Amino acid sequence: MTRIWVINPNTTEAMTAAIERSARAVVAPGTVVTGVTSEIGPASIESHYDEALSVPGVLRAIERGEREGVDGYVIACFGDPGLDAAREAAAGPVIGIAEAAMHTASHLGRGFSVVTTLARTIGRAEDLANHYGMQRFCRGVHACDIPVLDLDTDPDARKIVTEACREAVESDGSDVVVLGCAGMASMCAPISAELGVPVVDGVTAATLTVRSLVAMGLGTSKRGEFAAPLPKDYLTGG
Amino acid sequence: MTRIWVINPNTTEAMTAAIERSARAVVAPGTVVTGVTSEIGPASIESHYDEALSVPGVLRAIERGEREGVDGYVIACFGDPGLDAAREAAAGPVIGIAEAAMHTASHLGRGFSVVTTLARTIGRAEDLANHYGMQRFCRGVHACDIPVLDLDTDPDARKIVTEACREAVESDGSDVVVLGCAGMASMCAPISAELGVPVVDGVTAATLTVRSLVAMGLGTSKRGEFAAPLPKDYLTGG
Amino acid sequence: MTRIWVINPNTTEAMTAAIERSARAVVAPGTVVTGVTSEIGPASIESHYDEALSVPGVLRAIERGEREGVDGYVIACFGDPGLDAAREAAAGPVIGIAEAAMHTASHLGRGFSVVTTLARTIGRAEDLANHYGMQRFCRGVHACDIPVLDLDTDPDARKIVTEACREAVESDGSDVVVLGCAGMASMCAPISAELGVPVVDGVTAATLTVRSLVAMGLGTSKRGEFAAPLPKDYLTGG
């Protein structure tokens, strides 16, 4: 049996539940997916500041997972917060949802458009596209201007995101869409049906990537950069 | 039930059988993997010329698969021959083993080394790394100087490949190895055990990628570039 | 005397005749240019699929040329199909028309726009620009939406292509145009006269590049990657 934790780096439990549902829907029997809510940090992640303060909670969740023998982890926020640090802390694979979504999208067409929440998060998505080697595939990052926590409550959210996706595909000349927030996972199928292009949700993509890595017996290389961190003194700051 | 065809672009059936074994070993119940040998082209692929002449056989196999309702395809040669054309011809996803191996390796460390067969194939692997956006991760491509069809028969093959991997990791300062030939799939686990770094085989990586894409309901975008080819006259050349 | 074969990778003889005329118009006495129609493959090339199936015919033409002592070859389709394989098969130089046109255009201004036939071929032109190092110079690839074989028969073709070139130069801020199809060769001079910018046709550019290489005694390096392919068994597929 393979155990995968999908860590929600923000502290909003309703969002974790939705993420867990999405992830569970795609795995085959024999894999148990558990959504885990971070215990430290912001209620939603919409800035570099929020993201930075979410990382200690992500790492704490991973350290708990390691003690419980979890096989692999998904970091379920499109900024992939703490990914490198988490790879040092975990024995098995750790995948970010932006990472998985972008790689997945690159298999499906000439180029993809990302639709994210607030405009101020566009830069982070561009940085990640560069970091993962996806700059040729990522033809544009666009904001729908809905705050993360409103995705679930705003009755017009899906319609607004759909229109943002449609405009992105047109203006970028792209043939694939990437949803740029874990809170958009449930919109994936209906938007694809409406626009007629593949739409990629990072939560499912990352969960299946972790599962595939575990099936192949692969995890983060422990030769050098991503070896376990050296033990040292930490001030917890009170 | 998901049906995946793993197409061996060369005409050597023994190699298809080995490839099929590797692919079947990693899929969960509910997925049926079938190895398919190309009916046209070279006995092994060790040049641009061989690769070019293998493509019509790959496309013929895919057209047969489409008639039989296959869900997705792996192209099991490290040059990923005919990948773009195959994506036009198939309704479902098509993944090359170089593509899958390189993407997979990029999740596991700072950078990978590729170990391939003959030195003359190094350039193609470099081109693919660039094409997939993996140039930052691909720290070097190295030849072990064993012809493809000797990988299975040369009693020293595994030892030679292992040493080539060891030297590649040292000289490139890499922390992951990618095996650059479908014929090396069975060497993956023992080399990893000996070197202590993750070793990625493209056949299993591509098979699991196809399977994940099918699980998410994703296939090649049919908007524009990868739409089905227009019907037109073809001279078969007699 | 220098003998150059200009190979038309599609099987449409009327197009070969036009290509041959363009190429002959620019060479000096002492060079004999012969248009050669491929004997296998599609009637026109407008997809990755068409292109893949045109390559065996290109290679067969080159093998015949080698037996006849031809000095160099042009591959006269803007996708440069089979270029790497052809370089292995030929002793002398082989140049693709996209390759020659893009390099030529880079000598003439800040950046060029490519105008091609159907929109689905844009991606291939972008890939080639990247492959040849021309991404900085290639400011955009645009479709005129005329199928290849209609370029010769549609009475509005030249007007439509001219307008596409005019719009491309404006929207890209470019100062040079590259015609993205061998079938546009005869439009080169009138479009340049009308727009007042240099317009590059790949057929003439490639023919002159081959001629220059032969004059310098240069051909594809046979050290390593582009050495003649190893002899091996090929199934012809019946």
Added chain:
Amino acid sequence: MTRIWVINPNTTEAMTAAIERSARAVVAPGTVVTGVTSEIGPASIESHYDEALSVPGVLRAIERGEREGVDGYVIACFGDPGLDAAREAAAGPVIGIAEAAMHTASHLGRGFSVVTTLARTIGRAEDLANHYGMQRFCRGVHACDIPVLDLDTDPDARKIVTEACREAVESDGSDVVVLGCAGMASMCAPISAELGVPVVDGVTAATLTVRSLVAMGLGTSKRGEFAAPLPKDYLTGG
């Protein structure tokens, strides 16, 4: 009067004192430089994990500085931890020492070599070079294999670092050296004297960059990405 805080992201006060000395030595009268030790996080930063856990302390220091009306900040660890988040939190400029050192070195020659502490930090320095556009200038990153906190206590440290610099310049063909740790600041002048090439210390470079920005009335753009973070709930994790 300009007030600059040089924040040491680790919790080792002796290191802060040395950093403050370096920074004070280069500023003109009218600028007051204060070293500030982080109150949360690791005693030294030698991994992605350490770096991630140092960020909340950096942000807390900046928030204190904002209340006290500080004009600009230096983040004095070569991983530039929390730089983007800090730019959101501060009204004035924030500069990382890797950022400043690499930019400075690019003004001085064809290319620079970085000499850092432990080999596992090389990847981070490479990522930063890419992020800042310095990949053409950064010809190599090399480790001297001395832990950060031993730089000050190991009597052979300077000699070892000097030799690592000498070898880096030779093997990279570079003409400038960048010291890859705030703890190496005091070695800058003697190494330069011994090797005969410019040696750049990021602490002084960043301090002077902040001072120049303040003199020009420039700070982080508050249009969009780096605007102040939105107010929201944060769990502090107990």
Added chain:
Amino acid sequence: MTRIWVINPNTTEAMTAAIERSARAVVAPGTVVTGVTSEIGPASIESHYDEALSVPGVLRAIERGEREGVDGYVIACFGDPGLDAAREAAAGPVIGIAEAAMHTASHLGRGFSVVTTLARTIGRAEDLANHYGMQRFCRGVHACDIPVLDLDTDPDARKIVTEACREAVESDGSDVVVLGCAGMASMCAPISAELGVPVVDGVTAATLTVRSLVAMGLGTSKRGEFAAPLPKDYLTGG
């Protein structure tokens, strides 16, 4: 005392006076800035041709400065004419205003727009952005279509430049502006005030960069490429 010469590569003395004023306004006591007008070359620089013919005058000014013991130099034209040659000729640092402005702008936001004079100078600014590694930050170069020498005399100049900056920020999605001509230096503060984004003037940025380098004891590396030129015969051409 630090002596910096700000060299105006064109021969228009009124422009030198304005440049000197801008530079003097930002340096601390202890630094003496002197504007120097080139004695050879064009009255303004608005083409590659003008720029090429301005270089001998820049070098002559630097040679005079060396005889007088000047500590460092600014080349105050946005094409950075003769920068590499000047670095060979001078013992201390030499900085171009495009170089300094672009580096400075990269510290302040996600990306900058450059607003220059005539459209024909756009290409040079793009080349410099690439050369300095700033292509990711430089989101666009735009012309205001005012000749250099009219910046000072056209009563609408500031308004026109301001509008060009406003449009550039909108169309590029940038958050910082770089003024692309030394003759725009005095417009920096009012445009920033009007647009609400940081606006960078290269003259002050370069002057402060030189000053910082001198404060750190840093100058161009004399190991290899930028060593003093070898003595040899020069024809002066009469």
Added chain:
Amino acid sequence: MTRIWVINPNTTEAMTAAIERSARAVVAPGTVVTGVTSEIGPASIESHYDEALSVPGVLRAIERGEREGVDGYVIACFGDPGLDAAREAAAGPVIGIAEAAMHTASHLGRGFSVVTTLARTIGRAEDLANHYGMQRFCRGVHACDIPVLDLDTDPDARKIVTEACREAVESDGSDVVVLGCAGMASMCAPISAELGVPVVDGVTAATLTVRSLVAMGLGTSKRGEFAAPLPKDYLTGG
């Protein structure tokens, strides 16, 4: 009849004569090649400083050529001095020998090595490779450490250059050589014969490129950047 001037940017007439011989040897009847020695500048070009001071002489030669109705120009120094300015000044095409050699070499193999004269010129060759989009093809630039003017007089020159080429091909894993100085043109054939790889001389490559452009009726685009320079006052400096 086509008239091409091959401009030697240094003032050494013996070198002009050798360059003219090389260029004349490859052109077909109907093309007249004339070597032209610059009247202003250094006796040889071995630094950025030398190169900068050679440009006015190159431009003066082109202006004379324009008055005499010359069809196109080669700038016969491997730093391609003044190329952009010359393109503004001339109505027909202007090609640099580094430009032509690198483009030519890219048609012949996987990658080329450049062998130049003094080590201090390596950086300029790297910059040009980047500028022309040839960075993927240019696998290394190497010095033979022979001053330009000794290439003709040192009896061991050819042997030393040949050995430098041999070592470059080995260490770079390249399959083509580019000679990095106009003074090496006569060595091209014997080095190729000895090493068994194509060796490219820029003088002949550039001459044939100009001739091909003229045959196609192509010259520098006069739309925008490379239009004739605006008339203005120039101080000649006395």
